Amino acid sequence: MNQLLYEIVGWLGFLTRPVVLLQCLSAAAIALGYALWMRPRLKNRRYRDSVLAAVGLWFLLRLNGLVIEWLGYPNGLATYFSQAWAVWVVLTVVRLLLLTRFPAKEIQRLYSRIVQPLFLLVLSGSLVNQLASLRDVAEIPLFPLFGPPLTSGNLFLLLIIPYFLIAFSAIPLVWFGHLVQRMFHFSDGSRDAATLVLRYLVVAVGVLWLFHRVGLNTSAIAAIAGGLSVGIGFGTKEVFSNFISGLWLLFEGSVRPGSVLFIDGDPCEVRSLGLRAAVLWRNRDNAELVIPNQTFFTATTTTYTGSDRLRRSEVQIGAAYRHDPAEVIALLEEVARATEGVLGDPAPRAFLVGYGDSSINYSLRYWIDDPLGNLAIQSAVSQAVWHAFATKGIEIPFPQRVVHQI
Amino acid sequence: MAAERSELRWRPVKGLRLLAALALLLTCGGCAGGIGFVPDTLYISIETSTAAGSAPELGGHRRVSQRLIDKFRSLNPGVDVHVSNYPADGLVAATRYRNSRGLGPDLIVSRVITAQQLHQQGLSSAVTLKRDTLDRLHPRFLKSFREGSKEFAVPFLAQPQVACYDRRRLREPPRTIDELLALSAKGLRVGLPLTISELFWTTTAQGASDVVGQLLEGPANGQAATFSAADHQALDRWIRWLHDASLQQNVSFSDDPLDLIQQLQRGQRDWISCNSVWIDGLRQRMGPNLGVSVLPGGTDVPTTPISRLLVWSFGRHSSARQRLLAERFVAFTLNEVTQKQLMDSVPGNLPVNPNVLIPTRSSALMASLAFSLDHSRLLDFPDPEGAIARSRWLESVLEKVVLGELPPAPALAQLLARTP
Structure with missing residues (x-):
């Protein structure tokens, strides 16, 4: 670990070179000028103005590199700064374009989980590559781990690869799931289940590959895991159970x-x-x-979605004793059939379910294919029944009590 | 919809923060450099012999070079030394890349041809060492690097080409190449390199050293190379010898020196031609079973191998302080004590400082190395890019010969017909 810190601190030594200092300070001055002077003026402005300002910053950074070259000094570092900024601006513009076509949530997730971490990874890798031999830095031994020392490159892989395995595997596997669904006509649930299981497999295989690539002693890991399995079993029983x-x-x-x-x-x-x-x-x-x-x-x-997505729903209503139950039942079934969201097949059915104190009680039963939409459809059917009864002059009686005075 | 609108807001702020943070860091660093917070730092690039990275070659060398750096740091407290390793075919490109950013090394250790490439491409600067430091060096090594009144590189260590063999399989090493083939016919498994610089010693016995040297160095002053009838015959003999050797059951060729070394370590070869840079690693693995001798020559003619010379080149963008430290470091590595320590701690390295005595009487290994170095040829490469192209072309022809793709006669015609 000390060697890695020694290496990183050593990069500061480049700043004692005038040609490096010239490139860094000029780029830094431009960036700070943008942050302190331009950014506050872009508040509440349209994003097109911000894009133009960002392109302007890139232009200034690039111009800075060209001026340094014209002066006869090395300008690769200044050019690198402008390139890094250009890539960031392009990514942001692409994001804005994607937002006009795709759901914001999906794009936000794509950027926060994949694009931005990947950009940071490439940026930090390329920055190290500017300053030192990436290969040498990756070969710096840190500490022993089940045998030979773990190098900084391998530690980096151990930290980064699992994250990207999880983040990256999602998108292609979702596409794959849709493709397989189209080919074999799976249900949506089966597709999602297969996708998730495949994802677990990909992550598991990727982690095993990573262990092999990093050179971890798998026998030692297995032995330690075996030893700890009892403790882990008790400690994380619920996790494994879930x-x-x-x-x-x-x-x-x-x-x-x-x-x-x-x-x-x-x-x-x-x-x-x-x-x-x-x-x-x-x-x-x-x-x-x-x-x-x-x-x-x-x-x-x-x-409600075991074998199909149908749900049977019901509206209970009472009609006055003077109305013919057959007419009422026919009317109820007709009303249900005419209501949006109620399935024609299986057909709605109404039943006389009892003689109440004030009314004859009916039950109108119908089927819907959106289990979550029950309340809305139930409300629509109830309203339609009220209107139909009103039109036909069918009374929905209030509770009545006949009192005989002796 | 409101959420989508909020997503449509311009959000490069994170990137800007990064850039601003970087700017702040660099500015602080710059200020710190001015007030002495940043330690004196010396950056050294090292050319490795194989593309497999530094590890296979260095072995104990990494430890030795670290010890060398530690000693230098004890003499110059507060100085950090950072080492980067690059394969032979990547050093020039890497130096060009870093120089274009002002981040090039202060010092470069490389072979002669690489130093010449760096010099011709303007990637290194002239040597400004004091004359008394340069006077410590053997003039034989120094003359190749003089341009006008200045040198563009400084010799550091010599690594001659020798024979490495397994003592369990061979008691007495062959003295001539005829003996070598005779031994291989009796079962000695011989490994020969296909890289021309390491195969050059086989030309001596056939009298083809000069003509092959000419093929490698290229035409002088842009003139077309002319070869005498004797040259033709010598070249013909050499190619036929290689062809005959390739037909031997126990002789194999490899274009990767590391491959031969590993075959000797694993016991798959009994005798190989190797550069002294590998001796330390071989010794660690083979112990006393490793034998090292002079390469076989002709009858009464000692062989003339090409020795590798490691040289220092100075970077272009060092600060004044870094340049001073670089010069101090080079002078430190050339003094008698350091040169002797390098020779003792890493068998295979020979000093370029003539005041360091090589213990040829007490050590057979040193005697072989010194003999090989004394009889070796140091090639001049006025046109390093051309020399590399010619080497590759020559090696491709030789490869076809040893693989049976090209008979000796047309191979000879090809070699004489054109020089890249």
Whole structure:
């Protein structure tokens, strides 16, 4: 570790060279001028103005490099600064263009998880390469790890590769999932399950490859893991239990991303099934519920999306005794059929369910294909029934009580 | 929609912050340099012998060079020395890249031809060492680097070409190349390099040293090379010898010196031609089983190998302080004590300071190295780029000959027909 610090501190020695100082200070002055003078003036301006200002900064940085070259001094570092800024500006402009075509959330996720970390990685790598031999820096030994010393390059790989494995594997696997779905006509749930399992596989294989690439002694790791397995087993029992439950549920198909479950009396949609817990969205109040996978594994689960996405719903209503029940039933079924969101097949059915104190009670039962839309459709059907009854002169009686005075 | 609008806002601020942070860091660093916070730093680039990085070659050399640096630092407290390693085919490009940024090394250790490339491409600066420092050096080594009144490089260490063999398989090394082939016919597994600088010694016995030297150095003053009938015959003999050697069951050629070294270590070869730079690593692995001798020559004619000379070149963009330290460092490496220590600690390195006595009487290894160096040829490369092209062309022809693709007669015709 000391050697790495020695190397990094040593890079400062370049600043004692006038030609290096000239390039750095001139670029720094331009960048600071932009940050302190131009940036405040761009507040609340259209983004086109900001783009133009950023391009202007690039132009100044490039011009700075050209002037230094014209003066007969090395200008590679000044050019490098302008190139790094140009790449950043291009990435930002591309982001703005993508936002006009794709959902903001997706683009934001793409940039925050992949593009910006990748840019930082390339920038830091290229910066080190400016200052020293990247290969030599990567070969600096740090500390022993299960055998030969871990080098700085390998430590870097150990930290970076898992992140990018997780971040990068998502997009191509989602595309792959859609392709396979198109070929074999999977359901959305099956596609998401297959994608997630494939992702776990890719990450696992990638981590194994990384261990091999870094040269970690896998036998030593296995021995230590074996020794610690009892302790780890007790300590992280719940984590593993949830992870295994999640995999099991995915294969079983009872809980998958896109499924609609009945949780505490409310229909909720499964948004994701993670390593530890599932995230569900509750329509009623737009809440997200994080429920450990194990819960679904051990408790009874009510789902509307097991074999299909149909849900049967019901509206109960009473009509006055003087109306012919057959007419009322026919009217109710007609009203349901005419309401948007109610499926024609299976056909809506109305039943006379009892003779109440004040009215004959009916139940109108119909099917919908959006389990989460039940409340809205139920409301629409109820309103349509009210209007139909009003049109036909069918009374919905108030509660009545006949009092005989003796 | 509101969220989307907010996403549409211009957000290069993070990048700007990075740039501003970098600027601040550099500005602070610059100020710090002025007040002496930044330590004196010396940057040294080293040319390695293979593309496989420094590790296979250096072995204990890394430890020795670190010890050398530590001693220099004890004499010059507060000086940091940073070393970067580059393969032979990458040093010039890497130096050009760094020089274009003002980040080039203060000192470069390389072979002669690389130093000449650096000099001709304006990537190194003239030597400004004091005359008494240069006077410590053997004039034989120094004359190749003189241009006008100044030198463009300073010799550092000599590494001659020798024979390395396994004592368990061979008691007495061959003295002539005929003996070598005779031994191979009896089962001695011989490994020969295909790089012309390391195969050059085979020309001696055939009397082809001069003509091959001419082919390598190229036509003088832009004149077309002319070869006498004797040259033709000598070249013909040499190519036929190589062809005959390639037909031997126990003789193999390799274009990678490291490959031969590893074959000897693994016991797959019994005798190889090797540069002395590899001796230290071979000794660590083979111990007393490693034998080192002079390369076989002709009958009564000692062989004339090409010795490798490591030289110092000075960088172009050093600060005045760095330049001073670089000169001090070079002078330090050329003094008698350091040269002797380098010779003792890394067998295979020979001093360029004639005041350092090589213990030829007490050490057979040193005797072989000194003999080889004394009889070696130092080639001049007025046109280093051309020399590299000619070497590659010559090696490609020789490779075809030893692989049976090209019979000796057309190979000879090709060599005489054109010189790149």
